[in-house]
Amino acid sequence: MKLNSPLEAYKYLPGTNCGECGETTCMAFASHLIDRSYKLTDCKPMVKVNKYSKKFDVLKQLLAPEIHEVEIGVGERAVKIGGDDVLFRHKLTFFNKTALAYDVWDTMDEKDLVERIKKIDDFKKFYVGEFLTLDMIAVRSTSNDPEKFAATVKKVIDTTDMPMVLCSFNPAVLRAGLDEAADKKPLIYAANQDNWQEVAELVQEYDVAVTVFAPNDLDLLKSLAGTFSGMGIKDIVLDPGTFPTGKELKTTFNNFLKIRRAGINGDHDIAFPIMTVPMTAWMVYDDDVSASYWETVIASIFSVRYGDIMILHSIEPYALLPQLHIRDTIYTDPRTPVTVDPGVMEVGSPDANSPVIVTTNFALTYYTVESDLASSKVDCYILVVDTEGIGVEAAVAGGQLTAEKIKRDFEAAEFDLKTRTNYNTVILPGLAARLQGDVEDVLGANVLIGSADSGRLPGWLETNWPPTKK
Amino acid sequence: MTNKNIKLSEISDIFKKLDVEELEGVTIEGDIELDISGGGGLNPALAYALGHEAAQVSLHVANIARMLGYPVDQLFATSMGAVPAAETTRPNVLDELIPSKFEVSKVAEWNNSIEEVTLGATSADGGSRKNTITLGGENALPYHFDGEMPHRNYVTMDVFDMPIGMAKSVKENYEDVINDPADWAKKVVNDFNADMVTIHLISTDPLINDTPAREAAKVVEDVLQAVDVPIVIGGSGNPQKDPEVLEKAAEVAEGERVLLASASLNLDYERVAKAATDYGHAVLSWTQLEINAQKELNRKLMKQCGVPRDSIVMDPTTAALGYGLDYAYTNMERIRLAGLMGDDELTFPMSSGTTNAWGARESWMKESPMNEDSNWGPREYRGPIWEIITGLTLSLAGNDLFMMMHPTSVEVLKEITQTLFGSVETESLDITNWIGTEV
Numbered sequence: 001m002k003l004n005s006p007l008e009a010y011k012y013l014p015g016t017n018c019g020e021c022g023e024t025t026c027m028a029f030a031s032h033l034i035d036r037s038y039k040l041t042d043c044k045p046m047v048k049v050n051k052y053s054k055k056f057d058v059l060k061q062l063l064a065p066e067i068h069e070v071e072i073g074v075g076e077r078a079v080k081i082g083g084d085d086v087l088f089r090h091k092l093t094f095f096n097k098t099a100l101a102y103d104v105w106d107t108m109d110e111k112d113l114v115e116r117i118k119k120i121d122d123f124k125k126f127y128v129g130e131f132l133t134l135d136m137i138a139v140r141s142t143s144n145d146p147e148k149f150a151a152t153v154k155k156v157i158d159t160t161d162m163p164m165v166l167c168s169f170n171p172a173v174l175r176a177g178l179d180e181a182a183d184k185k186p187l188i189y190a191a192n193q194d195n196w197q198e199v200a201e202l203v204q205e206y207d208v209a210v211t212v213f214a215p216n217d218l219d220l221l222k223s224l225a226g227t228f229s230g231m232g233i234k235d236i237v238l239d240p241g242t243f244p245t246g247k248e249l250k251t252t253f254n255n256f257l258k259i260r261r262a263g264i265n266g267d268h269d270i271a272f273p274i275m276t277v278p279m280t281a282w283m284v285y286d287d288d289v290s291a292s293y294w295e296t297v298i299a300s301i302f303s304v305r306y307g308d309i310m311i312l313h314s315i316e317p318y319a320l321l322p323q324l325h326i327r328d329t330i331y332t333d334p335r336t337p338v339t340v341d342p343g344v345m346e347v348g349s350p351d352a353n354s355p356v357i358v359t360t361n362f363a364l365t366y367y368t369v370e371s372d373l374a375s376s377k378v379d380c381y382i383l384v385v386d387t388e389g390i391g392v393e394a395a396v397a398g399g400q401l402t403a404e405k406i407k408r409d410f411e412a413a414e415f416d417l418k419t420r421t422n423y424n425t426v427i428l429p430g431l432a433a434r435l436q437g438d439v440e441d442v443l444g445a446n447v448l449i450g451s452a453d454s455g456r457l458p459g460w461l462e463t464n465w466p467p468t469k470k
Numbered sequence: 471m472t473n474k475n476i477k478l479s480e481i482s483d484i485f486k487k488l489d490v491e492e493l494e495g496v497t498i499e500g501d502i503e504l505d506i507s508g509g510g511g512l513n514p515a516l517a518y519a520l521g522h523e524a525a526q527v528s529l530h531v532a533n534i535a536r537m538l539g540y541p542v543d544q545l546f547a548t549s550m551g552a553v554p555a556a557e558t559t560r561p562n563v564l565d566e567l568i569p570s571k572f573e574v575s576k577v578a579e580w581n582n583s584i585e586e587v588t589l590g591a592t593s594a595d596g597g598s599r600k601n602t603i604t605l606g607g608e609n610a611l612p613y614h615f616d617g618e619m620p621h622r623n624y625v626t627m628d629v630f631d632m633p634i635g636m637a638k639s640v641k642e643n644y645e646d647v648i649n650d651p652a653d654w655a656k657k658v659v660n661d662f663n664a665d666m667v668t669i670h671l672i673s674t675d676p677l678i679n680d681t682p683a684r685e686a687a688k689v690v691e692d693v694l695q696a697v698d699v700p701i702v703i704g705g706s707g708n709p710q711k712d713p714e715v716l717e718k719a720a721e722v723a724e725g726e727r728v729l730l731a732s733a734s735l736n737l738d739y740e741r742v743a744k745a746a747t748d749y750g751h752a753v754l755s756w757t758q759l760e761i762n763a764q765k766e767l768n769r770k771l772m773k774q775c776g777v778p779r780d781s782i783v784m785d786p787t788t789a790a791l792g793y794g795l796d797y798a799y800t801n802m803e804r805i806r807l808a809g810l811m812g813d814d815e816l817t818f819p820m821s822s823g824t825t826n827a828w829g830a831r832e833s834w835m836k837e838s839p840m841n842e843d844s845n846w847g848p849r850e851y852r853g854p855i856w857e858i859i860t861g862l863t864l865s866l867a868g869n870d871l872f873m874m875m876h877p878t879s880v881e882v883l884k885e886i887t888q889t890l891f892g893s894v895e896t897e898s899l900d901i902t903n904w905i906g907t908e909v
C-alpha cells in the first residue's frame with residue numbers, strides 16, 4: 001500500500017467519529033486500515049454517503065496491496081492468492097496462504113482419477129483447533145487431446161468443489177477445458193512466448209485468471225505480464241519456472257526473490273502472485289520417496305520465499321503433512337499470539353490418582369508441555385489457563401496468570417479438584433513459583449512447584465508424585 | 471515503434487490532468503468500477519492524452535505514467551475495454567509483446583558482515599583436528615544475489631554419553647554404538663558424513679546419573695581421540711551443574727577450539743565464558759526465542775566476560791515445525807537482518823538444535839491420536855522430513871550450523887543447503903513442457 005501512517009489514511013475518512021465501524025474514532029479506524037485488520041468498506045458512511053465517494057476511490061487505490069490479489073474458483077472453496085505488502089512476515093504479516101494444488105492428468109483412467117481427487121479433497125490434519133486442508137486440483141493435459149481434457153475437467157467438477165488450475169500450452173485444449181469449467185473460474189496455465197495471443201483471447205472471452213510462463217527469463221516474464229495488463233487483463237499469475245536441482249534451482253530461488261522485491265518496491269508490471277511447480281522434482285527423481293522428499297523440500301523453500309500458489313504431485317501423507325505445516329508456519333499472523341482453548345485437557349488416561357498440571361494457553365507452551373508429557377507416557381490432567389496467549393514467565397509478570405484466573409478456569413471447566421482427584425493438589429510451572437501461596441489460599445488446595453522446563457517434568461514426577469501430604 | 475517523440479515532462483503534464491480528483495464525468499458505481507462517460511466510451515481527457523497515437527504507443531505512455539505514479543491503470547484498462555464495448559466482448563489482442571526489461575536493486579541497508587567464527591584447530595594451531603570449519607561471514611540473507619556467502623552450512627551430529635530415549639527411526643541407526651560415545655562419534659563421521667560431532671554430557675544431570683564432571687571429561691577425550699573433525703561439547707541442560715561440567719570439558723579439550731554449549735542467562739554464564747576464553751574455545755550463546763535477551767547475553771559475554779567477537783555463536787532456540795517454528799524462524803530472520811543492518815550485538819553466526827524436530831509428534835508417533843485426522847502414513851518417512859523442513863526453514867532465515875540426528879535428514883539437508891549455496895552441479899533440465907511429464 002502507498003500509505004505509511006494512520007494519519008495519511010485519516011485525511012480521507014469522514015472524521016465524524018460516528019462509531020459505526022466499531023471503533024470510537026476515525027483515527028482508530030485509520031490505524032486498522034494501515035495494519036489491514038479492517039477493510040475500507042467497514043466504514044459504512046464512506047460506502048454510502050455520496051459526497052465521500054471520490055475520497056473512497058482515492059483511498060481505496062492508496063490502500064491496495066502492492067502485490068495484486070487474484071481470486072480463483074467460486075463459492076466457499078474459492079482461494080485468494082497474492083495481496084502482500086511486505087517482504088518479511090514480521091514487518092506486518094503475509095496475506096493469503098500459498099494455495100496448494102495437486103495434479104491429476106487426462107490420461108488417467110476414470111476410477112483412479114476419482115479416487116485421487118477424493119483423497120486430495122478429503123485430506124485433513126487437526127492443528128490448533130482447526131483442520132489444515134489442501135486447496136486445489138491442477139488438471140494436466142498429458143494427452144494433448146481437447147476432448148480427453150474436457151472429459152477430465154468435467155469429471156473433476158462432478159467430483160469436487162475445489163478450484164482448478166487448467167494446465168496445457170495448447171490453446172485448443174485450454175478452450176475445451178474452459179467450455180466445461182468457465183463458470184468455476186479456474187486459473188489458466190499457461191501463456192508462454194509462443195501461444196500468448198491465443199491464450200489472451202481465451203482469457204478475455206471466458207473472463208478467467210491466467211498464468212504467464214517464462215522459464216528463467218525475467219525480461220520475457222515481465223513483458224508477458226505487461227502485455228496482458230496492457231490488454232486489460234488484471235488477474236495474472238507469474239511462473240518464472242521451477243528448476244528442481246543444482247545451480248538452476250539456486251537461480252530459480254533468486255528469481256523469486258527478485259520478482260517479489262521488485263513488486264513490493266513498486267514495479268507494477270511484475271507485482272503479481274508467483275506460481276511454483278515443485279512437481280518438477282519428479283522429472284529428476286524416479287523413486288517415489290526421493291521425489292516426494294525433494295518436492296516437499298522445494299515446496300517448503302517457496303512457501304517461505306514468496307510462492308503464492310504451487311502445483312504438486314505427491315499425495316503421500318509424509319509429504320502433505322510438512323507441506324501443510326510449513327505453509328501454516330509462514331502465514332500465521334505474527335501479530336496475534338497463537339492460543340489454544342482454555343480448559344482441562346487429558347494426557348493419556350488420567351484417573352483420580354493422576355497429577356494436575358497448570359500451564360498457559362500460549363500454543364507453543366501448551367504443545368510443548370503436552371508433548372513432553374505424552375511422549376513420556378505420563379497420564380495426567382493439564383489445566384490450560386487463558387493467559388491471552390502469553391507464556392508462563394511473562395504472564396506471571398504481567399498478571400495474566402494469577403491464582404484467580406486458575407480458579408476461574410477450573411470452574412469454567414467444571415473440574416473440582418476435591419471430587420475429581422484424590423490428592424487435591426495442583427502442580428505449577430517452575431517459572432510460576434511465586435504464585436504458590438496465593439494459589440493455595442484461593443483454591444484451598446496443595447500446590448507443588450514443578451520443573452522450570454516441562455522437558456524435566458516426567459523426571460520430576462517420578463520423584464515427587466504421588467505427593468506425601470494428602 | 472513511432473516517429474513521434476514525447477518528452478517525459480509532456481507526459482507528466484498530460485497525466486496530471488488525469489488525477490482522479492480532477493477528473494470530470496467520472497462516477498463511481500458500486501464498489502470500484504469506474505464508469506467513464508464520453509463519446510464512444512473513450513474519455514475525452516484520455517483521448518486527448520493519448521492523442522493520435524496507436525494503441526501500442528498508448529500502452530507505453532500508460533506504462534510511463536504508471537511509473538510516474540498516476541493512477542491510470544483503472545482508467546486505461548476500462549477505457550480500452552470500453553472501446554470495443556459496442557461490439558460486445560471481442561477480445562483485445564495486441565500484435566506483439568510489449569518489450570520489457572526486468573530490473574531490481576540490491577538491498578542497500580545490508581552493509582554489515584556477520585562475524586566469522588572458526589571451530590576446530592589443526593596441528594598448525596596446536597590442535598589435532600584434520601580440518602577446521604568456519605561459520606558466518608555473510609553480508610546478505612542466505613543464498614541471496616545481494617552478496618556472496620563465503621561459507622556453506624555445516625551439520626554437527628548428536629552423540630550422547632549414555633543411551634537415551636529416541637524415536638524408533640532414529641534409534642535404528644545407533645543401536646550398535648549406543649553404549650559407546652567414541653564409536654557413536656566415528657559412525658556419524660564415517661558413515662553419515664557429519665561435518666562435526668556434538669557430545670552431549672547428559673549423564674551429568676543430578677536427576678539422571680549425576681556423573682562427576684571429571685569423569686564426563688574423559689568421554690570428551692575419547693571422542694577427540696575417535697574422530698578428527700571439530701567438536702561441540704554440550705552439558706546436560708542443568709543450570710547448576712553445567713558450568714562445572716563445561717569447565718572440566720574445556721580443560722581437557724584445550725587447544726582443540728571446540729564450541730561450548732552453552733552459556734545462557736539462567737546459569738552462571740561467566741564461568742562458561744571463562745572456560746571458553748581460558749582454553750581457547752568458542753561459546754554458544756543460547757537464549758529462548760527473544761531477540762532482546764539474545765542481545766543482552768551477547769553483550770554480557772563480550773563486555774562483562776571478555777569473549778572475543780570471533781568466538782561467539784548464537785542459538786536463539788529452535789522450535790519444531792508445527793510447534794513454534796514460526797517464532798523460531800522469524801526470531802532468527804530478525805536477528806540476522808538486524809546484524810546485516812549494523813546491530814553489532816547480533817552479528818554472529820547462528821546454530822540450530824534441529825534435533826528438536828523429533829519432539830513433534832508427527833515425527834515419531836505411530837499414528838495420529840486424532841480420530842478425525844486423515845491417515846498419517848508410515849512414521850519412518852515422517853520423522854526425517856520433519857527434521858529436514860525444520861532445518862531448511864531456519865537455513866533460509868540465516869542459520870549456519872545444524873545440530874541433527876537422523877542420517878537421511880542430514881543427507882537431504884546438506885544436499886539442499888549446498889544446492890542453494892551454489893556448489894551442487896547437475897545436468898541442465900528442460901522444463902518447458904513439464905505439463906506433459908509422465909509420472
Ligand code: SF4
Nearest residue numbers: 018019021026029043
Ligand atoms: S464508521 Fe467511518 S466515519 Fe464512522 S467512526 Fe468509523 S471510520 Fe469514522
